[in-house]
Amino acid sequence: MLELNDLSIVYPENHGPLTAVDHVSLRLERGGRLGIIGESGCGKSSLALSLMGLNRKARTHGTIVYQGVQLNGQSDKAFKAVRWKKIAMVFQNGSEVLNPVLNVFEQLDEVLKTHRRFSTKQRRELVLTWLERVGLDRNWAFEFPHRLSGGMRQRALLAMALCCEPELLILDEPTSSLDARSRSELMGLIDSIQADQGYSLILISHQLSVIEAMTTDLLTLYAGQMMEYGPTHTLLHHPMHPYTRGLINASPDYQIYKELWGMPGGNHETPASNGCPFAPRCVQKGPRCKNSRPQVQIITDGRSLACNKGGIEILLKGEHLHKSFALKKGTVQALCDVNVELKSGEILAVLGKTGSGKSTLAHVLSGLYPSDQGRLTFWEPGLDSLSATRKRDGLQIVFQDPYSSTSHRMTVLDTVKEPLDILGWGTSESRRDAALSALAQVELPNKPEFLEKHGHALSGGQRQRLSLARALTMKPRILIADEITSMLDPSSRANLLRTLMGLQNAQGFSMIFITHDLFLARKVADRVMVMDRGRCIEQGSSVRVFQNPFHPRTRELVDTMLGNVKNEPMLGMKQNVYNLLKPREAETFFQVNHNKEQRRTP
Amino acid sequence: MKKLGRLTEYVITVLIILSINFFLPRMMPGDPFLFLSGDQGEQISAYSDEQIRQYKACYGLDQPIFRSYLSYLADLFRGRLGQSLYFNESVGHIVLRRLPWTVFLVCGAILFSTVLGTALGSLSAFYRNRLLDNVLYGFMMFFSEIPAFLIGLFFLFVFAASLGLFPLSGALTSFSPDRSVVQVLKDIIHHAVLPVAALSLTRLGGMYLLVRNIMISIIPKAYMRTARAKGLSRYRIFIRHGLRNALLPLTTRIFMSLGTLVGGAVLVENVFAYPGLGLMISQAVMVHDYPLIQGIFLVITLLVLSANLMSEVLYRVLDPRVKDGEG
Numbered sequence: 001m002l003e004l005n006d007l008s009i010v011y012p013e014n015h016g017p018l019t020a021v022d023h024v025s026l027r028l029e030r031g032g033r034l035g036i037i038g039e040s041g042c043g044k045s046s047l048a049l050s051l052m053g054l055n056r057k058a059r060t061h062g063t064i065v066y067q068g069v070q071l072n073g074q075s076d077k078a079f080k081a082v083r084w085k086k087i088a089m090v091f092q093n094g095s096e097v098l099n100p101v102l103n104v105f106e107q108l109d110e111v112l113k114t115h116r117r118f119s120t121k122q123r124r125e126l127v128l129t130w131l132e133r134v135g136l137d138r139n140w141a142f143e144f145p146h147r148l149s150g151g152m153r154q155r156a157l158l159a160m161a162l163c164c165e166p167e168l169l170i171l172d173e174p175t176s177s178l179d180a181r182s183r184s185e186l187m188g189l190i191d192s193i194q195a196d197q198g199y200s201l202i203l204i205s206h207q208l209s210v211i212e213a214m215t216t217d218l219l220t221l222y223a224g225q226m227m228e229y230g231p232t233h234t235l236l237h238h239p240m241h242p243y244t245r246g247l248i249n250a251s252p253d254y255q256i257y258k259e260l261w262g263m264p265g266g267n268h269e270t271p272a273s274n275g276c277p278f279a280p281r282c283v284q285k286g287p288r289c290k291n292s293r294p295q296v297q298i299i300t301d302g303r304s305l306a307c308n309k310g311g312i313e314i315l316l317k318g319e320h321l322h323k324s325f326a327l328k329k330g331t332v333q334a335l336c337d338v339n340v341e342l343k344s345g346e347i348l349a350v351l352g353k354t355g356s357g358k359s360t361l362a363h364v365l366s367g368l369y370p371s372d373q374g375r376l377t378f379w380e381p382g383l384d385s386l387s388a389t390r391k392r393d394g395l396q397i398v399f400q401d402p403y404s405s406t407s408h409r410m411t412v413l414d415t416v417k418e419p420l421d422i423l424g425w426g427t428s429e430s431r432r433d434a435a436l437s438a439l440a441q442v443e444l445p446n447k448p449e450f451l452e453k454h455g456h457a458l459s460g461g462q463r464q465r466l467s468l469a470r471a472l473t474m475k476p477r478i479l480i481a482d483e484i485t486s487m488l489d490p491s492s493r494a495n496l497l498r499t500l501m502g503l504q505n506a507q508g509f510s511m512i513f514i515t516h517d518l519f520l521a522r523k524v525a526d527r528v529m530v531m532d533r534g535r536c537i538e539q540g541s542s543v544r545v546f547q548n549p550f551h552p553r554t555r556e557l558v559d560t561m562l563g564n565v566k567n568e569p570m571l572g573m574k575q576n577v578y579n580l581l582k583p584r585e586a587e588t589f590f591q592v593n594h595n596k597e598q599r600r601t602p
Numbered sequence: 603m604k605k606l607g608r609l610t611e612y613v614i615t616v617l618i619i620l621s622i623n624f625f626l627p628r629m630m631p632g633d634p635f636l637f638l639s640g641d642q643g644e645q646i647s648a649y650s651d652e653q654i655r656q657y658k659a660c661y662g663l664d665q666p667i668f669r670s671y672l673s674y675l676a677d678l679f680r681g682r683l684g685q686s687l688y689f690n691e692s693v694g695h696i697v698l699r700r701l702p703w704t705v706f707l708v709c710g711a712i713l714f715s716t717v718l719g720t721a722l723g724s725l726s727a728f729y730r731n732r733l734l735d736n737v738l739y740g741f742m743m744f745f746s747e748i749p750a751f752l753i754g755l756f757f758l759f760v761f762a763a764s765l766g767l768f769p770l771s772g773a774l775t776s777f778s779p780d781r782s783v784v785q786v787l788k789d790i791i792h793h794a795v796l797p798v799a800a801l802s803l804t805r806l807g808g809m810y811l812l813v814r815n816i817m818i819s820i821i822p823k824a825y826m827r828t829a830r831a832k833g834l835s836r837y838r839i840f841i842r843h844g845l846r847n848a849l850l851p852l853t854t855r856i857f858m859s860l861g862t863l864v865g866g867a868v869l870v871e872n873v874f875a876y877p878g879l880g881l882m883i884s885q886a887v888m889v890h891d892y893p894l895i896q897g898i899f900l901v902i903t904l905l906v907l908s909a910n911l912m913s914e915v916l917y918r919v920l921d922p923r924v925k926d927g928e929g
Contacts, residue, residue: 052831083833091828099825100923101846110842111832144922160832 002028006062020046022224033201035215043224053079088166092173098145105141130159150177209253223277230303240311257522261505283345283508316342321374334360336534349525357534366397396471400483402463408456438469461492518561684893693897704878711801723813746807750866754800754873771875857913
């Protein structure tokens with residue numbers, strides 16, 4: 001029904017033309033529901049406005065074809081024929097979207113007057129019916145727009161768009177000004193009227209949950225270019241473009257547990273015309289991305305992608321990994337048929353009880369132990385775990401115990417630049433600089449007196465930061481963090497984690513975060529892998545695993561964790577009991593209660 | 603509460619103007635009785651000192667100035683404007699006779715400059731930065747800088763003196779009785795064309811610029827885009843959505859600029875010898891006719907102030923948002 005062929009929209013600005021939409025092609029069938037997402041300024045609204053020919057100053061290249069008729073041409077005529085009769089729009093809610101000096105009724109009535117042949121009386125009845133249909137009381141019809149609340153104005157805008165029964169409805173941020181309840185009401189309304197009238201939908205929104213509920217296809221725009229296109233559900237749950245993933249990671253309705261981090265950068269400096277526009281902010285940019293513009297490629301059924309690297313890369317892949325240790329009597333299976341995969345820019349948390357094989361996995365991946373069986377591949381062919389740890393832009397590991405992983409006899413500076421010294425990287429001057437900047441990154445002082453300190457003079461938190469800085473001098477692509485916070489007090493732990501997460505977000509390295517602390521994992525991880533007795537029992541997105549664990553042991557793990565939370569209010573009571581009773585009596589009181597509990601839950 | 607505040611403001615303004623009205627003419631050098639019989643500029647007196655003393659006592663001019671100020675205020679409260687010294691007639695009568703001509707002139711000028719200014723200003727705004735806009739803009743800037751009396755003199759020379767299309771002076775042809783109402787009306791309009799045109803032209807530049815600026819700020823508004831999206835006709839978008847919003851700042855500005863317009867009218871009336879209040883003022887000033895000067899200024903002041911008050915009231919009626927802002 002609607003077809004965009006190689007559409008570009010260019011605004012002639014004083015300091016050179018600004019391309020708002022850049023070679024976008026797409027099709028929308030009758031009754032189709034298309035969502036468009038992207039950061040502000042990515043060209044969503046320009047695209048929507050161009051469909052109705054409302055970009056006054058813009059030049060359009062390419063064609064907009066509606067029902068076989070090209071709309072953008074020499075004159076306004078073709079657009080005039082479809083405006084509001086066939087294509088209507090619910091504008092982004094603003095105080096001046098409706099004319100401030102005309103009342104709501106007049107503003108609805110005039111469209112009917114222009115496009116439909118009805119008597120004054122019929123029009124009046126129709127307007128009032130539509131207002132009621134969208135849930136706005138008729139009494140509000142004769143009020144001026146400024147007296148309506150944001151939600152009511154949104155409803156009036158919707159009624160105005162629908163009253164001529166359009167074939168295509170464009171909604172620009174229809175729910176951004178609404179609270180959760182009105183939002184779902186409005187969405188339900190648009191849905192039910194669509195079932196009735198069968199209009200097609202184009203929905204622009206920042207709220208991904210709204211997009212997922214309302215649309216079947218989704219387009220991601222960046223700098224006016226199409227980054228990814230495909231079925232909404234698949235795109236939101238298995239994004240292939242780092243940009244789409246960045247958008248999802250920054251949405252509180254999708255990242256319900258993890259700390260929210262936006263994509264770094266984004267001041268929209270004009271991207272190099274011949275490179276990938278997203279490259280400056282991409283976590284996996286390569287040399288090619290700078291000077292070759294990615295072409296939109298069809299990946300699978302109805303899914304297409306514009307990325308030079310074919311979407312989010314897989315940096316590390318372990319298949320059927322086995323590792324056993326010989327004991328005096330028999331052997332212990334530390335890893336048993338473990339498959340693991342790490343994508344670029346991703347944080348994978350490896351969870352499990354002590355002795356479940358988490359650390360063994362970390363050691364196998366970083367090449368400290370060879371695996372007995374299985375295959376380990378990295379982003380570059382020919383790379384193995386040992387060579388990956390021996391290069392910059394490779395793989396680094398940070399251990400649990402900073403006291404044994406950093407030498408207490410070496411100075412701070414020597415510790416940090418040790419890997420560079422071993423590699424013989426650059427000059428001694430540049431190694432020192434790299435060490436200093438790594439220290440700054442982990443928020444350690446880089447004053448001369450501190451640099452000359454010896455390891456034993458530092459606190460645990462400082463030493464752990466030191467070992468992190470040492471790993472960061474190598475600018476790792478993958479960082480394995482093996483229980484790095486377990487020996488720190490809660491405040492140092494929180495500080496260290498925030499630093500680490502900030503660095504991860506800014507530099508975009510991938511991370512394997514090994515912990516037995518589920519709460520921590522929930523705040524940190526994109527994906528979670530649960531280990532039990534050397535086996536991987538569950539893998540999935542953090543939200544899915546924590547909300548709906550498949551494996552009974554994972555469920556048990558999550559339940560214990562959440563169970564602890566439920567019992568927390570008990571602390572207060574416990575304190576009261578201690579205050580009321582003598583210590584000994586209190587002990588017995590709790591002992592008895594505990595035994596009762598034990599009996600109740602087999 | 604707020605309304606009361608505005609009212610007090612107006613009352614204070616009137617009081618201040620009244621005082622200035624009273625003291626300013628009396629600060630002029632000279633004396634009414636020196637001029638009663640003498641030609642302008644000549645200081646000869648037809649009266650003996652005895653007579654002058656008598657007259658001064660009669661008009662209360664021998665009293666200390668502060669006392670006469672108080673009695674002036676007291677008279678005003680009783681609705682008396684006083685007696686003209688020169689014309690020996692009640693000031694109220696003189697003002698009432700002259701007022702309609704000035705009002706006619708001013709209203710005519712407002713009407714023409716507003717209609718023409720709105721049309722040209724909107725045209726300019728819609729064709730912003732194109733040839734039409736540039737030409738209009740330059741033309742208007744040029745004319746708006748010329749004072750009213752110069753334009754008036756130019757009109758007099760060209761259209762009245764050289765071409766003889768319009769009368770040179772006055773508002774009515776005198777000494778021609780037995781004419782029908784239509785003929786009289788025609789005569790009045792014939793006389794008024796040049797003064798109204800001169801006055802309109804000086805205002806036109808300002809109006810044009812105002813409308814152009816307002817429309818330029820309105821065109822990119824979101825509701826104008828909504829109106830275009832709705833597929834309304836150009837006429838409807840322009841009138842209902844554009845001009846309707848421009849009306850608010852426009853009306854207030856028209857009323858606010860009444861003061862300068864009356865000032866312009868005084869000059870234009872003198873150029874065309876048009877028998878309005880403006881011509882009367884200059885005559886009154888020449889002969890030091892204090893009560894007449896005070897009376898005319900008072901009426902003009904009240905007119906301008908009430909126009910301001912009206913603009914506020916009108917704004918409230920036109921803009922639905924102002925009402926709620928107060929509530």
